[in-house]
Amino acid sequence: MEIHESNSAAEWRETTASSGGKQRIERKASFETSSGIPIPDLVTEEDLANSDMHARLGYPGEFPFTRGIRPAMYRSRLWTMRQYAGFASAEESNRRYHYLLSQGTTGLSVAFDLPTQMGYDADHPFSEGEVGKVGVSISSLEDMETLLEGLPLERISTSMTINATASILLALYIAVAKKQGTDMHKLSGTIQNDLLKEYIARGTYIYPPRHSMRIITDIFSYCAKNLPSWNTISISGYHIREAGSTAAQEIAFTLANAIAYVQAAVETGLNVDTFAGQLSFFFNSHNNLFEEVAKFRAARRMWAHIMRERFHAQDARSLMLRFHTQTAGSTLTAQQPDNNIVRTAYQALAAVLGGTQSLHTNAKDEALSLPTEETARVALRTQQILGYETGVADVVDPLAGSYYVEALTNELEQRAWQYIQEIDALGGSVRAIEHGYLQAQIEEAAYVYQRALEEEQSIVVGVNRFQTATSEPFTSQTIDPQIVQRQTARLAALRQKRDNALVGQRLQILEQAARGNSNLMPPIIAAVEAYATLGEISDILRQVFGEQRELRRID
Template sequence: MDIHVSKSASEWRNTTARKVGEKSTTRKEKFVTSSDIEIPDLPNEEDLTNWDAQTQLGYPGEFPFTRGVRPGMYRSRLWTMRQYAGFASAEESNQRYHYLLSQGTTGLSVAFDLPTQMGYDADHPFSEGEVGKVGVSISSLEDMETLLHGLPLERISTSMTINATASILLALYIAVAKKQGADPRKLSGTIQNDLLKEYTARGTYIYPPRHSMRIITDIFSYCAEELPQWNTISISGYHMREAGSTAAQEIAFTLSNAIAYVQAALDAGLNVDTFAGQLSFFFNSHNNLFEEVAKFRAARRMWAHIMRERFHAQDPRSMMLRFHTQTAGSTLTAQQPDNNIVRTAYQALAAVLGGTQSLHTNSKDEALSLPTEETARLALRTQQVLGYETGVADVVDPLAGSYYVEALTNELEQRAWAYIQQIDDLGGSVRAIENGYMQSQIEEAAYEYQLSLEKEQTVVVGVNRFKQAEPAHTSSHKVDPQIGARQAEKLAALRQRRDNELVSQKLQALQRAATGSDNLMPAIIAAVEAYATLGEISDTMRQIFGEQHEFRSLAE
């Protein structure tokens, strides 16, 4: 009896696969990724037409950085293991940071409450009921001193998820470091500072885009001179993915926003190689493992070409897309929360296989409450097992050359370039946001996903399939409802103790800088060092810049 061996994929489909297909059916009518990319039954060399390993892959640490931004990647150093944390008061959050560091985190990641994000002090009427709820409450240098007490700022990397008030929180961080005797030039960390995605998908903006861009470029300029190791922005696709975008949209909208930031800095007179090496990115790691790996690789390659060919960067560091990853909060379920441990582990695996520089793993209870110490530790242990036990960190870009991964990387790149071209045709990211283009694209993708859930074309274990009766979840972390009152009392005492005449002088100096063209950062730092509050500084800039209200599509 002759043994049949196919000489091509088409022959295999018409012989061996067809024989099996005649006796069985597939699990789905259509196999596609989140970006509606059709998944082949058997990826092979035919799926890699016009693919050239030398130009599209290259080598780690070299243009186009598809395989990673460092030659050794995790063989030389594991990714920074962060756990996003912050709640209630500065005292309580400081305790959590010390606990996480004792458990092996290698970098801090600070969550701020909504009043802090929106530029309101804890005693403002708009802050009522929100103080300390989704992050730590920070209204003054006194709060920041407490938050960072006992933390060696010269030796640890700190990421702060803050946008509209990023300049103020960075100023507070610098002021505390100086009080510790630290050299600001040795400080390392990141501020998110990405306002364009706030207008698109999240909503914690204060000022109109033009003024927000001015603040951002002032930060670029200041840090290039004074904080050379600080990442001045974390250009975020994460929140757009949480709002419902596809993987291709996440790449495209993130890079389009990055293009806008680089152009704004160039328009302000900065040299691209002066600030571009301090740009960083923030991506989501979602459920489709291979698509996520391909997404990270495509984004790196695209950014390298954008910086070299569009902005004529000369320094290779300017072309490196360095990014932090967070596992997908929107995939966490209140039903059967233990399943979230498994989801997070696979999402973390995708981030590491995709070459992330920094990673936060969500806790299993985040669909229900803030994480407890126990669940935060388990999420950290997930990263540690991945880094030290699985072997995936022992080789650079282990999926390179996979027919499927390379074809998927190419397809995602092609779709992302098409979106970027549309945004360019609209006049760039700011204009595309103003006319609602990005928002409408994300809304449409979110709607299609919801339909697929309802039709069970997409399965979420424990939600639309494999359901079970469950007891009420009782071990959730709760924030003391009196935290707002206590924070207001602390602010009142601070305003009595401080030199209010000095505060007034510093706020007037900030107002003059905002009215003119001086860099805002020195004036903001001087104000926080005089113990002006976050709300007072924000209000000073509100008086000059005004406030942005929700965008409406020009078609409405």
């Protein structure tokens, strides 16, 4: 066999590569990422010849932050290791939080049940069958006090996955922190507070978009003055991806929503640099490792340009896209659940190689039930092994300069910009949602993916290939069926012992604020401190703002 040294990729394809072309193709004739980006057999420096790589990459901690928002990244401190938890009652969830902290979790992530998310108390007729099922049931300050009992709020970061009732849950958290004597400047955490993605992909909204945007910007303003270390929103691509979007759509639709939030805040008179540093993002880490790494890097670069060029931000913190990552729940399978541990490990690796600030790893049983203590511990150990044993955290942005990763980052960025331009042409994210544009794009992507599974163009191990004849034994987390009765009795007792006249006064003040234009956070905090319930506060806002039953498409 002749020794050959090619001088270009084209020559390599004509010589060395073509000599192996007669080999039988055992996989598939063509390759592409989940975003439909064709994957070439080889990527070289020639593919990056038209890119100013220094301008696109920069250095870690410097514009455009492609290589990370901190100069040392994980060399100085590992990412925050969160575990998403919350189920049944506040007492049971509190025990799980103490357990996770004892196992090395460095940040809490709270899941709430559907009634809490939708603004209903546990004893409301609409809550029947849902209390404590997909998260913890919280109806009052009394519940929140129990949930956070014994937790050092000054020393831990708490993320709360809550949207339509985010202002109320934040008020409850603040009220508990005050009772503990916490320094509000040290209180750190995040509320998701991202309503636009609820209209697109998830559905747990209460009020019409205009009123939801008002509540969100009121939170921005209040926290800028009173809770400087709190992340006021976690703009979520995670649920957009779970609904079926591609990686490119996840970037574009998330950033388009972020643009809408920033624009709304600026239009209320807020200076962009007073609140932009408290914005955070929430992304999915899916199966295609290199595409996911490239996605995170492209999103960081795009946000830096958006904030500097569109909103003229001057503070470097305003340009930094800080994000939490969760491994992809939609990739978990009920079949052969042990395989989910492996999937989660690779997805966690992609998040870390992409520079995430915090990470939640799903447990292997989450396609079937809420995680048990054992499966939650294994999920946490997955992060700890990644951080302490693999060496991937020892260098900043270790995949930078990879021809393939850089080319893929550039391509994802280009595709995401095209989507943003189309959304801008429709009048921005809110109008694009009303037109049904984002929903239609996600539905099409989900259809293409499902068809690929059915035709075995995409393989899911244990589902459409490599199945087993017998199912594995499985022990699931169970929820005590008496939780509803206990929560109902607890609420009844609370309403008997609280000062109901004071509650009525506080709710009246809140109603007046909602009908006017003053910030809603102070009266909401005052109401929860009087032990007004989440449902009572939500009902006041429903009376003033109305409810969004369904977003009708505008033709």
